[in-house]
Amino acid sequence: MIKFNDENLAEVEKLIQHYPEGKQKSALIPVLHLAQSQFNGWLDVPVMDYVASLLKIEPIEVYEVASFYSMFNLKPVGKYMFEVCHTGPCMINGSDKIISYINQKLNIGVGGTTEDGIFTLKTVECLGACGYAPMMQLGKNYREHLTEEKIDAIIDECRGNNSDTINNFNKMNA
Amino acid sequence: MSKKLLLAKAHIEGIRSYDVYRGEGGYSSVEKALKMQPAEIVEEIKKSGLRGRGGAGFPTGMKWGFLAKPEGVPRYLVCNADESEPGTFKDRYLMEFLPHLLIEGMIVSAFALGSNTSYIYIRGEYHWITDILQKALDEAKQNGWLGKNILGSGFDHEMYLQRGAGAYICGEETALLESLEGKRGNPRIKPPFPAVKGLWDCPTVVNNVETLAAVVPIINEGAEAYSKIGIGKSTGTKLISACGNINKPGIYEIEMTESVEEFIYSDRFCGGIANGKKLKACIPGGSSVPILPANLLLNTAKGEKRYMNFESLSDGGFATGSMLGSGGFIVLDEDQCIVKNTYTLARFYRHESCGQCSPCREGTGWMEKILKNIDDGKGKMSDIDLLWDIQRKIEGNTICPLGDAAAWPVAAAIRHFRDEFEWHVLNPEKCLTENYGLAHYADPIHVAVAV
Ligand SMILES: Cc1cc2nc3c(=O)[nH]c(=O)nc-3n(C[C@H](O)[C@H](O)[C@H](O)COP(=O)(O)O)c2cc1C
Ligand code: SF4
Ligand code: FES
Numbered sequence A: 001m002i003k004f005n006d007e008n009l010a011e012v013e014k015l016i017q018h019y020p021e022g023k024q025k026s027a028l029i030p031v032l033h034l035a036q037s038q039f040n041g042w043l044d045v046p047v048m049d050y051v052a053s054l055l056k057i058e059p060i061e062v063y064e065v066a067s068f069y070s071m072f073n074l075k076p077v078g079k080y081m082f083e084v085c086h087t088g089p090c091m092i093n094g095s096d097k098i099i100s101y102i103n104q105k106l107n108i109g110v111g112g113t114t115e116d117g118i119f120t121l122k123t124v125e126c127l128g129a130c131g132y133a134p135m136m137q138l139g140k141n142y143r144e145h146l147t148e149e150k151i152d153a154i155i156d157e158c159r160g161n162n163s164d165t166i167n168n169f170n171k172m173n174a
Numbered sequence B: 001m002s003k004k005l006l007l008a009k010a011h012i013e014g015i016r017s018y019d020v021y022r023g024e025g026g027y028s029s030v031e032k033a034l035k036m037q038p039a040e041i042v043e044e045i046k047k048s049g050l051r052g053r054g055g056a057g058f059p060t061g062m063k064w065g066f067l068a069k070p071e072g073v074p075r076y077l078v079c080n081a082d083e084s085e086p087g088t089f090k091d092r093y094l095m096e097f098l099p100h101l102l103i104e105g106m107i108v109s110a111f112a113l114g115s116n117t118s119y120i121y122i123r124g125e126y127h128w129i130t131d132i133l134q135k136a137l138d139e140a141k142q143n144g145w146l147g148k149n150i151l152g153s154g155f156d157h158e159m160y161l162q163r164g165a166g167a168y169i170c171g172e173e174t175a176l177l178e179s180l181e182g183k184r185g186n187p188r189i190k191p192p193f194p195a196v197k198g199l200w201d202c203p204t205v206v207n208n209v210e211t212l213a214a215v216v217p218i219i220n221e222g223a224e225a226y227s228k229i230g231i232g233k234s235t236g237t238k239l240i241s242a243c244g245n246i247n248k249p250g251i252y253e254i255e256m257t258e259s260v261e262e263f264i265y266s267d268r269f270c271g272g273i274a275n276g277k278k279l280k281a282c283i284p285g286g287s288s289v290p291i292l293p294a295n296l297l298l299n300t301a302k303g304e305k306r307y308m309n310f311e312s313l314s315d316g317g318f319a320t321g322s323m324l325g326s327g328g329f330i331v332l333d334e335d336q337c338i339v340k341n342t343y344t345l346a347r348f349y350r351h352e353s354c355g356q357c358s359p360c361r362e363g364t365g366w367m368e369k370i371l372k373n374i375d376d377g378k379g380k381m382s383d384i385d386l387l388w389d390i391q392r393k394i395e396g397n398t399i400c401p402l403g404d405a406a407a408w409p410v411a412a413a414i415r416h417f418r419d420e421f422e423w424h425v426l427n428p429e430k431c432l433t434e435n436y437g438l439a440h441y442a443d444p445i446h447v448a449v450a451v
Helices: A006-016 A024-038 A045-055 A059-066 A088-092 A095-106 A148-160 A163-168 B018-023 B028-033 B038-048 B060-065 B090-097 B099-113 B127-142 B173-180 B209-221 B223-228 B260-265 B294-298 B338-352 B358-375 B381-394 B402-426
Strands: A080-085 A119-124 A136-138 A141-143 B076-081 B117-122 B158-163 B204-208 B237-244 B250-255 B279-283 B328-333
Touching: A006 A024, A024 A045, A024 A059, A024 B158, A045 A059, A080 A095, A088 A095, A088 B237, A088 B328, A088 B338, A095 A119, A095 A148, A141 B127, B018 B099, B018 B127, B028 B099, B028 B209, B038 B060, B038 B099, B038 B209, B038 B223, B060 B099, B060 B204, B076 B099, B076 B173, B076 B209, B090 B099, B090 B127, B090 B209, B090 B237, B099 B117, B099 B127, B099 B158, B099 B204, B099 B209, B117 B127, B117 B173, B127 B158, B173 B204, B204 B209, B209 B223, B209 B237, B260 B279, B260 B294, B279 B294, B279 B402, B338 B358, B338 B402, B358 B381, B358 B402, B381 B402
Parallel strands: A080 A119, B076 B117, B076 B204, B117 B158, B237 B328
Antiparallel strands: A080 A136, A136 A141, B237 B250, B279 B328
8 A cells, every 4th residue: 555654744744835726736846846755756646646635636646746757766776766867968078988887887878777676877958057067966955066986985885885875965165 | 246135034044934934023914014004005016116026027016906905806916936937046045045025025025915815836746845934834823923913903814835737838928827726837828917817707816926025024124225235126035046058056145236247257256257158148047048158248238337236137129138037147158159059949849838829839840850950960041030930930929938039049049140140051060069168149249230
């Protein structure tokens, strides 16, 4: 049975309170974020149906939203997603090289996942870090000013660690 | 030295926390505003000359004046923190380092608008910033700046955060409202404007992060003092996010009296072009605005110095000028390929089109394909005219301005860099390994620029 853990259930209750009565559908995107983080990083149909029942909306209302936004994954992904930006400003600063380095190092193409299910490589459009290019999103945070050495270190960090450390990585750009 | 109104305190240790922020005089604008009449505050904002910092530069006080006030219907204030225009990363800086400044500005704005609930809609990828803002919201509430009867004034206000999930189009205000309602980010047909029918069909004001933060210094220092900073209809200070091939990429708060030349070459700002290279071109206001070759960037077609403000950057219209836009300043050096750069931007707009209007949905994909071909050395001369034709058919024929935003970069690239496109077509092998280079772009203006 698909069900949110208690913490997420409490969070859903809280989210619904942010909107006027009867407008609980507004909580859909935040609730889908919660669902994706609890259920292995992607949104399977039964998960979306569960979200629909929680918010008392039709399943189709959930599917159409989940398929619109690029942060929602409708297929399984690796434990760590390297989301490398390749829009103009990052391209100018060498994002192509970073992408091909990851291709070669992990032996996966863009959109691919390593056989052990640990890494997925994705290209994304501008993430608002253009001055700190090239960059990628990893979990909650950004990794910026990427170099081949930094990619090596990040891969080692992921291999040796659990997702908590990745998500608590807290770098600030001064 | 440029005066700093927004970032003056950004480097104070611990300023992100409530105690330090308050200790530095934070929230004083709320104390002042709650003793004023809401209409007086709107008047102050009008007098300040503040123009929206989200890209369009619409006068903020006027926008607030349009807000409908039907009896018994709630009004909403929504902060647009979707920041997704390539080249733009200034709102991120404000929220990351000065979260309380945004909250303070929003409380004053909400009071002026008579709004008891506001939302900050932040792009989903700024996940760690959501945590920073949530902490600041909790602190503000614990200290009585949010909630019921704020400072005993009788004014109630709640402020909530909502994360998006990866869609540039949700920065367009009506798409943002759709998204806030839990739907796909499809822009609405206007009118009705949000000021009349916005969030859940209630009157709504949508403003950019930087716009709402600027309300704080306006109330603190007075509209008159604020309006004296800057020049003409570009009052106050502007945050510029500078990136590309420069020595010092980052966020700069500038008075809009600085020249473009000073901004690029001075050590106070970008510190010149990186690696001793030469300036080739620049997109001065986020990826949607026209790219300019170096000569037209530093000086207008009339040969006058160009300045970092709304009027000067648009001098010459689209034929020879550009726009201040969102303040996303993208600098390209002599080694950059205009075709490739234009291709990545076309791909961006195709990726972000919501698909509602056929000129935008089909046109962006078509332009991307043609540009990719030219970049790959597979283009034909007729492709250049075809591109021109497609962009013209998109512009002005769509529900929201994303169509225009996709058309303009392509139009400007062809208008100013046509020879580079032709060179690609004529040199299908060479263009894969070599760059066209600087050509005459950096020379003093010597050709009458057509179109
Ligand atoms: C495609 C598109 C994307 C936009 N993205 C943003 C954005 O990320 N942030 C923003 O503040 N305004 C954005 N805007 C402008 C908003 O529609 C709106 O004009 C702005 O939020 C109003 O705030 P302001 O008056 O304070 O500038 C975008 C507009 C369009 C057409
Ligand atoms: S112009 Fe493009 S993004 Fe805007 S509504 Fe039409 S299809 Fe959607
Ligand atoms: S272009 Fe990559 S973060 Fe903006």
